[in-house]
Amino acid sequence: xxxxxxxxxxxPIIIAHRGASGYLxxxxxxxxxxxxxxxxxxxxxxxxxxxxxxxxxxxxxxLETTTDVRLCFPGRARxxxxxxxxxxxxxxxxxxxxxxxxxxxxxxxxxxxYPNRFPLVPGTCSxxxxxxxxxxxxxxxxxxxxxxxxxxxxxxxxxxxRQGYKIAETVMGILNQTGYSKRQDQxxxxxxxxxxxxxxxxxxxxxxxxxxxxxDNSWGEDGDVDYNHLRSAKGLDTVAEYANGIGPWINQxxxxxxxxxxxxxxxxVEDAHARGLQxxxxxxxxxxxxxxxADFDELMDVFVNDAGVDGLFTDFPxxxxxxxxx
Ligand code: G3P
Ligand code: CA
Numbered sequence: 001x002x003x004x005x006x007x008x009x010x011x012p013i014i015i016a017h018r019g020a021s022g023y024l025x026x027x028x029x030x031x032x033x034x035x036x037x038x039x040x041x042x043x044x045x046x047x048x049x050x051x052x053x054x055x056x057x058x059x060x061x062x063l064e065t066t067t068d069v070r071l072c073f074p075g076r077a078r079x080x081x082x083x084x085x086x087x088x089x090x091x092x093x094x095x096x097x098x099x100x101x102x103x104x105x106x107x108x109x110x111x112x113x114y115p116n117r118f119p120l121v122p123g124t125c126s127x128x129x130x131x132x133x134x135x136x137x138x139x140x141x142x143x144x145x146x147x148x149x150x151x152x153x154x155x156x157x158x159x160x161x162r163q164g165y166k167i168a169e170t171v172m173g174i175l176n177q178t179g180y181s182k183r184q185d186q187x188x189x190x191x192x193x194x195x196x197x198x199x200x201x202x203x204x205x206x207x208x209x210x211x212x213x214x215x216d217n218s219w220g221e222d223g224d225v226d227y228n229h230l231r232s233a234k235g236l237d238t239v240a241e242y243a244n245g246i247g248p249w250i251n252q253x254x255x256x257x258x259x260x261x262x263x264x265x266x267x268x269v270e271d272a273h274a275r276g277l278q279x280x281x282x283x284x285x286x287x288x289x290x291x292x293x294a295d296f297d298e299l300m301d302v303f304v305n306d307a308g309v310d311g312l313f314t315d316f317p318x319x320x321x322x323x324x325x326x
Contacts (some may be wrong), residue, residue, distance in 0.1 A: 016317045040321070041311075047167065068122070159222050243277065258293035278307065
């Protein structure tokens with residue numbers, strides 16, 4: 001499939017990954033406002049559902065990695081110790097406060113995942129619904145005279161279905177309600193689960209461009225997807241039948257430096273382009289650079305000028321904007 005909305009952009013699009021998440025807690029509306037001001041072309045929404053079937057903007061299907069759910073609702077974890085968003089109503093989720101992404105270190109102390117980012121302090125931000133976030137971005141577009149895009153990821157659709165929830169229908173309902181389902185130049189839909197993208201394309205017949213995310217098979221992403229196959233010639237042939245682009249991990253394009261210091265770049269970008277597929281890799285981080293890359297500008301240089309990608313997910317949209325503007 002190839003249409004006017006899939007033409008390669010001459011300048012790669014900047015997708016603010018969970019907002020300007022290098023500076024503020026991910027998926028807070030504050031992080032979205034900052035990314036909007038920093039010149040991002042698209043703002044990312046990872047979407048999961050609540051117990052009462054409301055689409056909320058949250059990266060994990062769990063709540064404890066970015067909120068104070070343990071304090072607010074002790075005893076509400078499942079047997080695996082996780083607090084699933086799907087076990088909480090929207091009213092309950094509204095009581096939670098977002099904080100910087102955290103983990104427990106070897107001493108059992110809760111610490112931030114990225115030490116030089118926003119500190120782990122009690123937050124003032126809450127989890128937005130998808131509808132609230134769309135209204136928020138639309139309002140910013142109006143006040144700043146912009147036309148910023150949505151880049152919506154359906155999280156774990158196969159898992160949601162096994163729990164009795166249809167996330168694709170819920171998301172499409174909101175995009176229909178807000179008029180965004182007709183804005184092919186302003187919305188991308190992304191998913192790791194190939195069958196969900198095929199369902200969006202063939203059954204729900206969305207007109208919106210679809211991006212097949214590509215994980216590493218070892219990550220245990222949702223559903224039974226062979227990402228090594230998806231990256232192969234035959235796999236990309238199939239992806240091109242239902243999607244408009246791919247979203248690979250940066251290390252699936254770049255493989256370090258050779259003995260003369262030159263970046264090793266494989267053929268994935270050109271293989272995708274040969275099939276009319278855009279390429280939007282993830283995730284460009286100043287504080288998590290791939291092997292052999294000295295700084296953010298070099299990361300941009302390798303992927304934009306050497307590999308020729310069409311867009312990029314970044315936690316630091318200001319740095320991407322500065323590079324592309326220079
Ligand atoms: O959606 C692109 C990228 O965000 C995929 O990784 O885990 O950050 O959603 P993740
Ligand atoms: Ca995502």
